[in-house]
Amino acid sequence: MQIKENVPLAGYTTLEVGGPAGYLVEAKTRDEILEIRDWAKKEGIEWKMIAGGSNLLVSDEGYPGLIIVNRTAGSGMTLDDLVDQMNSRGLVGMECLAGIPGTVGGAVYGNAGAYGQTISDHLKGVTTLTGFWPREKCEFGYRESIFKKNKEIILEAEFDLPKGDREALVAKSDQIRELRKKKYPPEMKCPGSFFMNLWFDRLPEELKKQIPAEKVKGGKIAAGYLLEQVGARGRKLAGAAVADYHGNLIYNAGGAKAAEIWELARQLQEEVQKKFGVVLVPEVQLLGQF
Numbered sequence: 001m002q003i004k005e006n007v008p009l010a011g012y013t014t015l016e017v018g019g020p021a022g023y024l025v026e027a028k029t030r031d032e033i034l035e036i037r038d039w040a041k042k043e044g045i046e047w048k049m050i051a052g053g054s055n056l057l058v059s060d061e062g063y064p065g066l067i068i069v070n071r072t073a074g075s076g077m078t079l080d081d082l083v084d085q086m087n088s089r090g091l092v093g094m095e096c097l098a099g100i101p102g103t104v105g106g107a108v109y110g111n112a113g114a115y116g117q118t119i120s121d122h123l124k125g126v127t128t129l130t131g132f133w134p135r136e137k138c139e140f141g142y143r144e145s146i147f148k149k150n151k152e153i154i155l156e157a158e159f160d161l162p163k164g165d166r167e168a169l170v171a172k173s174d175q176i177r178e179l180r181k182k183k184y185p186p187e188m189k190c191p192g193s194f195f196m197n198l199w200f201d202r203l204p205e206e207l208k209k210q211i212p213a214e215k216v217k218g219g220k221i222a223a224g225y226l227l228e229q230v231g232a233r234g235r236k237l238a239g240a241a242v243a244d245y246h247g248n249l250i251y252n253a254g255g256a257k258a259a260e261i262w263e264l265a266r267q268l269q270e271e272v273q274k275k276f277g278v279v280l281v282p283e284v285q286l287l288g289q290f
């Protein structure tokens, strides 16, 4: 296991922005994670685990501490590979997560989901460095889990999936991957949706009246809908841009700085707050100073 110093983090994220990590280690086993974490503790160095980097905005100044990149076979496996494995065994419940970038650990951390499914739907429990967390202790919610509040390192996840029709599952995942390619062209440098959607029930009464009924899906309204009402689509700020077909898709249009991505997001957040009285919450995880 090699401890690298002053490593640019942009290449470790799908947004491809951000400065260096003070130290970086790619850990392949639980023992390597333990060893490097203990080293950081002993040296008094702050540390953080990242994985696929598909939900990260790293500041231009980077992160002065230690970044542990999860390359383990358990939680470091890509979510897409897990979906394929479950489909091929005819196990139902993950097929709609096809095409979500990143790892199983990252997905559990943020309770990733799409097309009506989330990773926690059939999850039995999670093994971290400190022990086993049964599902009921994981505090899963919309893009939420207890792991966003504590500093646990997710090592493994256990699922209990019902049996179904293998062919139908594979076909469903293929169909979803095709849809996703249109929304997120593979060459687009982005972190997926920038802001979280909003629970309709929790909106101010005045705003509820302005939302057309067909915009409420699964009890939520899309952040993109509000962003589009303030003219987010196609907006640009230096190297940062919003997709011209989706108001909640902020991307690096070429040579963007993290500060530009953040400033564009912040401006849009402010405009939405001014117009609708709600504060959009970033779904993207921030690393470093903003």
Ligand SMILES: Cc1cc2nc3c(=O)[nH]c(=O)nc-3n(C[C@H](O)[C@H](O)[C@H](O)COP(=O)(O)OP(=O)(O)OC[C@H]3O[C@@H](n4cnc5c(N)ncnc54)[C@H](O)[C@@H]3O)c2cc1C
Pocket (backbone or CB within 6 Å): 014, 048, 049, 050, 051, 052, 053, 054, 055, 056, 070, 075, 100, 101, 102, 103, 104, 105, 106, 107, 108, 109, 110, 111, 112, 113, 114, 147, 152, 153, 154, 155, 184, 190, 191, 192, 193, 285
């Ligand atoms: C094109 C595109 C489309 C996307 N579509 C969706 C979508 O449809 N639905 C959705 O939910 N998300 C979506 N995302 C966001 C992203 O893919 C998910 O949030 C993903 O689960 C993040 O996993 P990751 O391995 O990349 O995590 P990273 O981005 O590396 O890390 C994200 C956070 O998870 C923490 N973390 C990662 N691994 C661990 C671990 N083992 N233990 C503890 N903490 C950990 C990190 O510290 C960090 O805070 C999309 C992203 C992109 C780029």
